[in-house]
Amino acid sequence: VENRDASRIEALLGTLHPADIADLLEQISPLERSELLALWHGGIDGDVLSEIDESIREEVIEALPDNVVAEAVRELDTDDVVDILEDLDQEGQEKILSALENADRVAVEQALAYPEHSAGRLMQRETVTVPEFWSVGETSEYLRRADWLPDQFYHVILVDPRMRPVGYTTLGRMLSSPVEVLMRDITEDSFRTVKATDEEADVAYYFNQYHLISCPVVDENGRLVGVITIDDAMNVLDEEHEEDMLRLARVGDDSSIQDGPIATARQRLPWLAINLVTASLSAMVISQFDATIAQVVILAALMPIVASTGGIAGTQSLAVSVRGLATRDLTSSNARRVVRRELFAGMVNGVVLAAILFLAGTFIIGDYHLGLVLASAMLVNQVVAALGGVLVPLTLNRFGLDPALASATFVTTLTDVMGFFAFLGLATVILI
Amino acid sequence: VENRDASRIEALLGTLHPADIADLLEQISPLERSELLALWHGGIDGDVLSEIDESIREEVIEALPDNVVAEAVRELDTDDVVDILEDLDQEGQEKILSALENADRVAVEQALAYPEHSAGRLMQRETVTVPEFWSVGETSEYLRRADWLPDQFYHVILVDPRMRPVGYTTLGRMLSSPVEVLMRDITEDSFRTVKATDEEADVAYYFNQYHLISCPVVDENGRLVGVITIDDAMNVLDEEHEEDMLRLARVGDDSSIQDGPIATARQRLPWLAINLVTASLSAMVISQFDATIAQVVILAALMPIVASTGGIAGTQSLAVSVRGLATRDLTSSNARRVVRRELFAGMVNGVVLAAILFLAGTFIIGDYHLGLVLASAMLVNQVVAALGGVLVPLTLNRFGLDPALASATFVTTLTDVMGFFAFLGLATVILI
Numbered sequence: 001v002e003n004r005d006a007s008r009i010e011a012l013l014g015t016l017h018p019a020d021i022a023d024l025l026e027q028i029s030p031l032e033r034s035e036l037l038a039l040w041h042g043g044i045d046g047d048v049l050s051e052i053d054e055s056i057r058e059e060v061i062e063a064l065p066d067n068v069v070a071e072a073v074r075e076l077d078t079d080d081v082v083d084i085l086e087d088l089d090q091e092g093q094e095k096i097l098s099a100l101e102n103a104d105r106v107a108v109e110q111a112l113a114y115p116e117h118s119a120g121r122l123m124q125r126e127t128v129t130v131p132e133f134w135s136v137g138e139t140s141e142y143l144r145r146a147d148w149l150p151d152q153f154y155h156v157i158l159v160d161p162r163m164r165p166v167g168y169t170t171l172g173r174m175l176s177s178p179v180e181v182l183m184r185d186i187t188e189d190s191f192r193t194v195k196a197t198d199e200e201a202d203v204a205y206y207f208n209q210y211h212l213i214s215c216p217v218v219d220e221n222g223r224l225v226g227v228i229t230i231d232d233a234m235n236v237l238d239e240e241h242e243e244d245m246l247r248l249a250r251v252g253d254d255s256s257i258q259d260g261p262i263a264t265a266r267q268r269l270p271w272l273a274i275n276l277v278t279a280s281l282s283a284m285v286i287s288q289f290d291a292t293i294a295q296v297v298i299l300a301a302l303m304p305i306v307a308s309t310g311g312i313a314g315t316q317s318l319a320v321s322v323r324g325l326a327t328r329d330l331t332s333s334n335a336r337r338v339v340r341r342e343l344f345a346g347m348v349n350g351v352v353l354a355a356i357l358f359l360a361g362t363f364i365i366g367d368y369h370l371g372l373v374l375a376s377a378m379l380v381n382q383v384v385a386a387l388g389g390v391l392v393p394l395t396l397n398r399f400g401l402d403p404a405l406a407s408a409t410f411v412t413t414l415t416d417v418m419g420f421f422a423f424l425g426l427a428t429v430i431l432i
Numbered sequence: 433v434e435n436r437d438a439s440r441i442e443a444l445l446g447t448l449h450p451a452d453i454a455d456l457l458e459q460i461s462p463l464e465r466s467e468l469l470a471l472w473h474g475g476i477d478g479d480v481l482s483e484i485d486e487s488i489r490e491e492v493i494e495a496l497p498d499n500v501v502a503e504a505v506r507e508l509d510t511d512d513v514v515d516i517l518e519d520l521d522q523e524g525q526e527k528i529l530s531a532l533e534n535a536d537r538v539a540v541e542q543a544l545a546y547p548e549h550s551a552g553r554l555m556q557r558e559t560v561t562v563p564e565f566w567s568v569g570e571t572s573e574y575l576r577r578a579d580w581l582p583d584q585f586y587h588v589i590l591v592d593p594r595m596r597p598v599g600y601t602t603l604g605r606m607l608s609s610p611v612e613v614l615m616r617d618i619t620e621d622s623f624r625t626v627k628a629t630d631e632e633a634d635v636a637y638y639f640n641q642y643h644l645i646s647c648p649v650v651d652e653n654g655r656l657v658g659v660i661t662i663d664d665a666m667n668v669l670d671e672e673h674e675e676d677m678l679r680l681a682r683v684g685d686d687s688s689i690q691d692g693p694i695a696t697a698r699q700r701l702p703w704l705a706i707n708l709v710t711a712s713l714s715a716m717v718i719s720q721f722d723a724t725i726a727q728v729v730i731l732a733a734l735m736p737i738v739a740s741t742g743g744i745a746g747t748q749s750l751a752v753s754v755r756g757l758a759t760r761d762l763t764s765s766n767a768r769r770v771v772r773r774e775l776f777a778g779m780v781n782g783v784v785l786a787a788i789l790f791l792a793g794t795f796i797i798g799d800y801h802l803g804l805v806l807a808s809a810m811l812v813n814q815v816v817a818a819l820g821g822v823l824v825p826l827t828l829n830r831f832g833l834d835p836a837l838a839s840a841t842f843v844t845t846l847t848d849v850m851g852f853f854a855f856l857g858l859a860t861v862i863l864i
Binding site for chain 1: 576640687765814
């Protein structure tokens with residue numbers, strides 16, 4: 001396609017949805033990307049810029065002429081501009097801020113004054129409000145005359161004279177009501193507000209829990225400063241999920257499929273290096289038993305079975321607990337019951353696996369003492385794994401830390417060390 | 433609270449949001465739950481039933497008097513009734529179907545005729561449509577007279593005389609337009625339809641990719657049969673995330689924090705048993721080298737370092753790849769580049785970790801031959817891990833299998849076997 005034929009590119013890409021253009025830009029190689037952008041920037045509007053993955057957005061903005069960028073950001077709602085600005089360096093930020101009209105620039109700068117990951121960064125400033133005593137007819141008339149309405153809005157917010165939101169009405173409800181009905185008589189039960197300083201993760205939880213479509217944002221005096229819509233909340237939820245999953249797998253949570261090999265290696269190296277240290281712990285435990293291993297060499301072959309099965313049981317228990325904490329299904333009121341359940345489930349699986357190993361040890365290897373050692377070590381390690389998998393994230397959570405972040409390292413170190421220690425320790429006692 | 437004081441319970445719970453009542457029911461113990469339901473069911477309406485986790489919904493429905501259940505389901509939109517019915521047994525389904533009015537029952541039965549996890553199951557039948565040639569004024573008048581409008585609707589769908597959707601208009605756009613404007617002149621670009629037989633995962637992807645709020649559903653003739661709204665799509669997305677995360681951790685994906693210990697143990701046992709088999713593979717590899725280990729016992733202590741660091745590198749690469757496939761950022765057009773990136777990143781980290789191990793072997797253990805063995809085995813295993821982490825899910829995906837499901841087992845078996853084999857094999861060649 002890229003035979004420098006700008007008009008063919010226009011014909012091919014001009015009809016695509018901004019999200020698809022962004023995906024295309026993400027998936028081609030950096031070289032193809034800069035060639036494409038040099039040839040064609042008619043379709044790179046604000047929507048494409050806000051769809052594009054953060055990891056290559058800076059590159060794209062730099063490749064575009066200033067006037068194209070300026071044109072692109074001017075048509076966006078303030079929350080989308082803030083989203084783009086957050087990830088740029090100083091110079092890029094100024095380039096975009098200077099392209100905005102005065103009123104928009106002030107709004108964006110105010111939003112950037114809120115802490116990162118707060119509701120204030122997420123909200124759009126454009127709100128649709130009417131006094132609470134207006135009727136449906138008055139509101140309809142007002143909306144019909146307004147020419148500054150945001151791209152997407154789903155509710156009309158009712159405010160008191162001091163701009164404090166007191167309720168909201170869905171557009172559907174408004175349209176199906178007689179014109180003389182008062183707006184305050186057809187408000188929705190689901191109405192609730194969030195503070196501009198609230199964490200965006202809490203806001204996303206509210207949207208999910210109460211099926212909100214939009215939610216007014218207030219300042220410390222309860223005055224309306226903006227509104228958050230469900231598409232922003234859905235984004236946050238998506239990012240939180242990704243963060244949990246990548247953190248559990250010990251990958252830096254800002255990693256992306258577009259990163260180059262060096263960035264990828266650098267994100268992963270710290271966790272690999274930490275594992276060298278924790279694995280050395282296991283090695284030290286094992287080396288305490290070198291006399292035992294020298295006498296019964298087959299122990300060296302069998303010991304990873306106990307350790308690795310423990311590691312998997314720990315990962316299972318951990319994933320369920322981290323997910324439960326994220327969805328707030330695991331709380332202080334049922335933590336005790338969940339821990340008891342894990343203990344019991346660990347015992348059940350420990351007994352089943354121990355029985356299999358005892359039979360295998362007795363009949364395949366032909367040494368029921370060895371079977372006994374395998375079985376007992378497996379039982380101990382399954383219980384430790386199940387408990388560790390839930391207690392480690394609960395403890396991290398209690399201290400205000402992200403339960404997904406370091407849990408996997410703690411839990412697998414625990415199950416490795418305990419697996420080797422129980423197996424070799426019991427072997428020393430029973431076999432030697 | 434539960435001292436059989438029904439009026440106090442009413443006072444406490446009566447004001448809660450249905451989602452919060454459902455959470456409360458989930459978090460108390462089964463005994464408390466049945467006592468609470470026996471004392472108080474005034475607040476258990478349809479919304480509570482549809483909020484409640486599937487794992488205990490059946491229990492709750494059985495605990496309630498038939499007339500309360502009947503009353504509860506009658507007020508729900510059809511998609512919520514379908515959602516509740518899906519997880520019930522035959523008897524529970526009939527109990528609920530018989531409580532519905534005829535028209536609703538037919539609608540629910542038709543929805544259940546669509547395959548599980550299809551758009552047809554997800555949609556609500558209640559749609560708001562007008563002929564494409566109507567004006568804003570005519571539409572407003574029509575909506576004001578209609579008394580059957582769904583709880584939530586965000587668009588008016590324009591249909592041709594054969595009920596095929598041709599566009600849609602947001603309520604916001606409608607409200608801000610003069611009454612004489614034709615509806616078809618203010619339709620949205622984002623308009624697209626899905627087929628009733630489409631996979632719900634694809635539908636959720638559309639909502640996320642194109643920022644849809646609602647999406648009309650058509651039958652094989654292109655005729656409108658329902659509409660899917662963003663809250664349903666958000667739910668599906670949430671479930672897909674959960675499924676990926678739990679499957680990667682080798683937990684059955686219908687597991688829940690409310691499950692009892694036996695159910696929990698049973699969900700996890702298959703993967704643990706499979707691991708016994710794959711770990712036996714590693715044991716067999718190790719036992720091939722028992723003569724080597726008998727001569728140099730310290731090898732037994734060091735070999736888990738190589739295997740476990742490889743396991744982590746494999747998990748890292750795997751998590752990023754599975755996530756990329758889920759968000760469709762990893763596609764056939766960039767798969768080759770991503771594999772190359774993983775290869776290169778694996779080599780970089782392999783070299784760094786190998787250097788650390790070589791120094792540690794040479795200066796801490798005091799044997800540079802051993803350092804060399806550790807370093808080379810680590811390098812080999814890091815590269816294998818990085819490649820396995822991306823190639824295994826890509827291959828599963830190509831064969832139409834869920835890349836999250838069995839990947840972790842494949843990859844850790846690969847890194848374990850390769851780690852032990854490379855380390856002990858090199859040791860046999862270099863040290864003996």
